Amino acid sequence: MFLTQIINGQVSELALCEACARAKGLFDPQSLTFAEKFFPEEFKNRLDKLVRELTAGEPSAKAPAGRNILSRCPVCGFKIDDYRRTGHLGCPDCYSAFARELDPAAEAVEAASDESAAITRARLERELQQAIAREDYERAAILRDQINSQPPAHS
Amino acid sequence: MKFDTLLRAPHLWNPDRNTTDGVVFGSIVRMVRNLPDFPFPGWSTEDTRAAVATRILPVIKEIRGFKTAFYAEMPELSYGQRRALLTRKQMTPCMAARQDGCHVVIPQKKNVFFMVNEEEHLVAHVFNNGLEFDSGLDTLSELDELLSERLSFAYSEKNGYLTSIPSEAGDGLQLYCLLHLPGLTCANMMNQVTKALEKLHVSISPYFSDAQDDTGHLFVLFSIPGPEGSIDELQENFLDVVHHLVRRELQVRRKLHAEPGLHLQDAIGRAYGLLTNCHRLSIKELRDAISLLRLGTLQGIICWAEGERDMLVALHHFALDQATLTALAEENGDPSLCIRRATAARDFLNNHPHHFSETTA
Numbered sequence: 001m002f003l004t005q006i007i008n009g010q011v012s013e014l015a016l017c018e019a020c021a022r023a024k025g026l027f028d029p030q031s032l033t034f035a036e037k038f039f040p041e042e043f044k045n046r047l048d049k050l051v052r053e054l055t056a057g058e059p060s061a062k063a064p065a066g067r068n069i070l071s072r073c074p075v076c077g078f079k080i081d082d083y084r085r086t087g088h089l090g091c092p093d094c095y096s097a098f099a100r101e102l103d104p105a106a107e108a109v110e111a112a113s114d115e116s117a118a119i120t121r122a123r124l125e126r127e128l129q130q131a132i133a134r135e136d137y138e139r140a141a142i143l144r145d146q147i148n149s150q151p152p153a154h155s
Numbered sequence: 156m157k158f159d160t161l162l163r164a165p166h167l168w169n170p171d172r173n174t175t176d177g178v179v180f181g182s183i184v185r186m187v188r189n190l191p192d193f194p195f196p197g198w199s200t201e202d203t204r205a206a207v208a209t210r211i212l213p214v215i216k217e218i219r220g221f222k223t224a225f226y227a228e229m230p231e232l233s234y235g236q237r238r239a240l241l242t243r244k245q246m247t248p249c250m251a252a253r254q255d256g257c258h259v260v261i262p263q264k265k266n267v268f269f270m271v272n273e274e275e276h277l278v279a280h281v282f283n284n285g286l287e288f289d290s291g292l293d294t295l296s297e298l299d300e301l302l303s304e305r306l307s308f309a310y311s312e313k314n315g316y317l318t319s320i321p322s323e324a325g326d327g328l329q330l331y332c333l334l335h336l337p338g339l340t341c342a343n344m345m346n347q348v349t350k351a352l353e354k355l356h357v358s359i360s361p362y363f364s365d366a367q368d369d370t371g372h373l374f375v376l377f378s379i380p381g382p383e384g385s386i387d388e389l390q391e392n393f394l395d396v397v398h399h400l401v402r403r404e405l406q407v408r409r410k411l412h413a414e415p416g417l418h419l420q421d422a423i424g425r426a427y428g429l430l431t432n433c434h435r436l437s438i439k440e441l442r443d444a445i446s447l448l449r450l451g452t453l454q455g456i457i458c459w460a461e462g463e464r465d466m467l468v469a470l471h472h473f474a475l476d477q478a479t480l481t482a483l484a485e486e487n488g489d490p491s492l493c494i495r496r497a498t499a500a501r502d503f504l505n506n507h508p509h510h511f512s513e514t515t516a
Contacts, residue, residue, distance in 0.1 A: 041395070041399065045392075045395075076194045076198060078194075078198055087320055087321075087322075088195070088197055088198070088319045088320055089195065089198075089319055089320075089321060090194050090195060090198040091193065091194040091195055091198065092189060092191050092195075092309035092317040095311060095314060095317055095321070095324075102321050
């Protein structure tokens with residue numbers, strides 16, 4: 001979905017996937033138009049806020065490193081699949097058990113961090129192969145140590 | 156307190172024309188809390204729900220005014236009684252479907268009631284006339300303080316008060332507003348309005364049921380937990396939407412009234428004719444007709460000897476009383492209900508002198 005907002009000559013453009021648009025309440029274009037006409041003030045405020053949020057970037061929430069998605073809450077036995085199906089949790093401890101699932105922002109930060117680590121590791125491995133090929137063993141040893149110091153890639 | 160005594164208490168809602176032109180007739184603030192060591196009610200066993208109730212109920216009983224309240228575990232209430240409480244908004248649809256280990260606590264003379272093991276362990280609703288969210292929030296704040304002295308609630312720094320639905324975690328507060336929207340309903344605009352409201356994180360549903368049923372043109376508007384950070388921001392945004400919706404409803408009413416085809420006047424006249432002449436009356440017919448009489452009163456089409464404001468309240472209470480009676484009587488399969496309802500409607504109009512204004516008679 002593409003959304004263009006012009007305020008005082010300043011153009012803000014948003015491109016949202018279907019899931020994000022639905023999450024932001026912007027899925028049905030027909031009702032969007034009606035909302036704009038029927039509640040012009042409130043709709044403009046909501047849209048301004050949305051534009052500010054999206055242009056300011058993702059929230060700065062960070063999930064603790066090494067946190068895994070559990071498939072079942074260890075306290076009440078509630079399954080993550082049941083949460084995905086119903087939108088409900090089993091007990092207050094499910095919040096920590098399913099923390100990554102519940103906080104997509106933190107998950108995105110982690111995913112970005114994982115992606116960045118994977119790219120770095122691939123670059124180092126490529127450079128290591130090149131160093132070995134040209135028999136530069138001093139450089140290869142440095143690169144090997146750098147690769148070994150990288151966190152293991154998530155599957 | 157017995158159930159019958161509870162029902163004899165007058166409705167606490169009086170449509171307040173001074174502030175909202177007869178559109179808003181009440182507001183509700185909902186507060187939810189959970190105990191930290193128990194599964195949420197939807198995922199708990201009968202024993203766990205009983206243990207939660209054993210912890211919470213004695214604490215509620217000690218709050219001033221609640222010792223003599225109406226206490227009931229859900230299996231003790233018949234389905235008719237549940238429907239009656241739903242009609243009076245003294246129970247939620249979610250609670251009405253609950254069974255063992257789930258309790259309601261309703262005092263007779265207070266505008267607050269509790270549900271234990273509804274969707275959350277403890278749910279409190281405070282209701283007020285008009286758009287009085289501030290006093291509702293103050294009441295809940297006092298209750299929260301009293302409860303917190305004896306109970307600890309599931310809370311985290313990051314999420315606030317933890318709830319079974321993660322998007323509702325935070326303050327644990329939600330706002331509801333009860334609206335009479337005959338203008339938008341008669342103009343067939345409610346579907347569009349519903350979709351438009353969703354874009355503003357506000358939802359609307361019919362007052363009398365969860366289904367697509369606009370009977371009586373009464374609706375419940377409620378805030379969907381969304382990006383708002385605090386209850387103040389949520390309240391501000393919600394009030395903006397309510398005031399705007401009220402303005403739109405009034406605009407549509409004026410437009411319908413001014414139409415040269417006299418459709419509105421015709422609909423109100425037909426509703427009046429039905430109430431004064433029928434011998435059998437369904438509850439839907441009664442609700443719709445009373446709604447149109449309220450609209451006719453507000454538009455100056457029907458004039459009452461008792462005064463407009465008093466009659467708006469009387470019409471509203473008559474419709475709700477009939478709905479409550481219906482909920483209780485339907486359970487017994489009473490075949491004379493439609494006849495008695497028609498008689499009650501004729502008696503009501505006979506007991507309240509009125510006339511149609513000359514311009515529209």
